[in-house]
Amino acid sequence: MSQYAQPTALFDIDGVLCFWEEWACVALNSRFETQMLCTDPTQPWRPSSLPLAQATWLNAAFDDVAVRNQAPDFKAIDAVTALHAAGVRVVIGSDRPTQLAQATATWLGTWNVPYDDLVLVGSGGKLAYAQKHQVAWIDDNPRYATSLPAGDHLYMPDRPWTASWLRTLPDVTVFTDWSELLQQFAL
Numbered sequence: 001m002s003q004y005a006q007p008t009a010l011f012d013i014d015g016v017l018c019f020w021e022e023w024a025c026v027a028l029n030s031r032f033e034t035q036m037l038c039t040d041p042t043q044p045w046r047p048s049s050l051p052l053a054q055a056t057w058l059n060a061a062f063d064d065v066a067v068r069n070q071a072p073d074f075k076a077i078d079a080v081t082a083l084h085a086a087g088v089r090v091v092i093g094s095d096r097p098t099q100l101a102q103a104t105a106t107w108l109g110t111w112n113v114p115y116d117d118l119v120l121v122g123s124g125g126k127l128a129y130a131q132k133h134q135v136a137w138i139d140d141n142p143r144y145a146t147s148l149p150a151g152d153h154l155y156m157p158d159r160p161w162t163a164s165w166l167r168t169l170p171d172v173t174v175f176t177d178w179s180e181l182l183q184q185f186a187l
Helices: 020-030 053-063 064-068 072-087 098-110 124-132 143-144 162-168 178-184
Strands: 009-010 090-094 117-119 136-138 153-157 172-175
Touching: 009 072, 009 124, 020 053, 053 090, 053 098, 053 162, 064 098, 072 090, 072 178, 090 098, 090 124, 153 178, 162 172, 172 178
Parallel strands: 009 090, 009 136, 090 117, 136 153, 153 172
Antiparallel strands: none
């Protein structure tokens, strides 16, 4: 992308490179005998958006085994691979707890996700990284749309919780197909 001298793409994992919401929905339905659909939420599936008992259980259930069993989004991984091959610096960033770093690295290796750096330092880790580096964010969480560091841009895959107001922000691009993201980087 021309606005970046040495482009850096900061890719989220949960809900971007893997189908976290689908895993969470199936796990919660199984445990609590609910009938939630992964298209139901109006915000990303995060423990803070759930009833306390479900949130507590989901936090405890999201361990090394759960991380290593996340279903990959192969189209997203293909986009990461294309960007990396074109010379874009790829940083994988997540607000996952640091104790999941090894399982996360194993998952990335299992699915051959190329990256230059892994930023996994707990809640707020991605934002702290971005405040020190100019990045193009690829993330599904709308909270970053209102807290982007100056000069950064957020690319959001269209999700059920992607509010229409996000599409009006000058530093946010919502895309429906990964080829649209690659076009933004002139690939």
